[in-house]
Amino acid sequence: MGKTFTGCYEDVLHLTGRYPDWWEGRRFNCPVDGWVAGDTNLTCRDILQLTLLGKWDDFGTGLIPHDALLDWTRKAGIADAVDSVYVRHASGGISVLGFKSYREGRANFQGTSKHFVHFDEEPSVEVWREALMRTMIVPGDERGGLAYLTFTPLQGWSEVVDSFLGDAQTVQ
Numbered sequence: 001m002g003k004t005f006t007g008c009y010e011d012v013l014h015l016t017g018r019y020p021d022w023w024e025g026r027r028f029n030c031p032v033d034g035w036v037a038g039d040t041n042l043t044c045r046d047i048l049q050l051t052l053l054g055k056w057d058d059f060g061t062g063l064i065p066h067d068a069l070l071d072w073t074r075k076a077g078i079a080d081a082v083d084s085v086y087v088r089h090a091s092g093g094i095s096v097l098g099f100k101s102y103r104e105g106r107a108n109f110q111g112t113s114k115h116f117v118h119f120d121e122e123p124s125v126e127v128w129r130e131a132l133m134r135t136m137i138v139p140g141d142e143r144g145g146l147a148y149l150t151f152t153p154l155q156g157w158s159e160v161v162d163s164f165l166g167d168a169q170t171v172q
Contacts, residue, residue: 008063033112035118036100041099
């Protein structure tokens, strides 16, 4: 859970705009639109949603501060699952975070620009490439968005891993 927790912490920094003084990473000075994604809707609910929001009947006890959590919508067909959450950004605007599942396929990730996409566990290369497209152009920010992954490469030297390591030699 350490990798997941760390990725979710970064999600919260971007959603709230409440960056600690020591933060050297990317900063967004405006509300953001992001996604967190996992293998299935159930793993999104049981891992990402729990980490970010807290238990279903006690939202605001996760990493997103209670005072920043404005509203949320239910995910259709999945008990106690959230589809989107609305978070007060330090700029005064409202950030939006959507929960996505790889099982829904590449098409589920089409169509909109995102400030960030956080993948918890390794997606298929098709889903990964689609998410990269979503972060290429972000309105009002010439740098584009961020896409980051929190996973152990259990699938070995996959196409996603290769996109980072490329010609690196494996240790035998």
